[in-house]
Amino acid sequence: xxxxxxxxLAELAVELQAHGAHQAIVKYAGADDNxxxxxxxxxxxxxxxxxxxxxxxxxxxLELMDDAISAAGHDAWEMNEGGEGLxxxxxxxxxxxxxxxxxxxxxxxxxxxxxxxxxxxPECTAAPVF
Numbered sequence: 623x624x625x626x627x628x629x630x631l632a633e634l635a636v637e638l639q640a641h642g643a644h645q646a647i648v649k650y651a652g653a654d655d656n657x658x659x660x661x662x663x664x665x666x667x668x669x670x671x672x673x674x675x676x677x678x679x680x681x682x683x684l685e686l687m688d689d690a691i692s693a694a695g696h697d698a699w700e701m702n703e704g705g706e707g708l709x710x711x712x713x714x715x716x717x718x719x720x721x722x723x724x725x726x727x728x729x730x731x732x733x734x735x736x737x738x739x740x741x742x743x744p745e746c747t748a749a750p751v752f
Contacts, residue, residue: 628739632740635739637682642672645665648684649661690709691719691721705724715738716736716738717738
């Protein structure tokens with residue numbers, strides 16, 4: 623898939639890591655010319671949900687989700703019968719989209735994946751303990 627998305631995902635991974643996050647997950651759904659809504663969860667490496675209040679970060683995640691949906695061939699997913707799915711981004715350099723058009727059977731989930739440069743790991747500055 624397009625390198626522009628991978629480059630933007632890599633930038634997002636760095637931003638997520640700066641917030642102490644390991645992964646962002648968006649559950650979305652829409653029909654009848656509407657995006658019915660989404661649920662965005664940001665988790666740390668242990669899987670604990672983080673309270674990250676950053677409108678620009680949320681906006682960037684949702685914009686990348688929309689672009690990933692389009693790049694995977696699901697333009698206008700919110701139109702007519704609609705669509706739903708999950709979009710996740712990890713600071714380890716992976717993004718995954720699981721999308722289902724609502725006029726398809728429940729097992730009609732299509733998966734798209736992207737790989738990108740992982741966020742650099744912070745250097746440990748603590749002295750070794752012996």
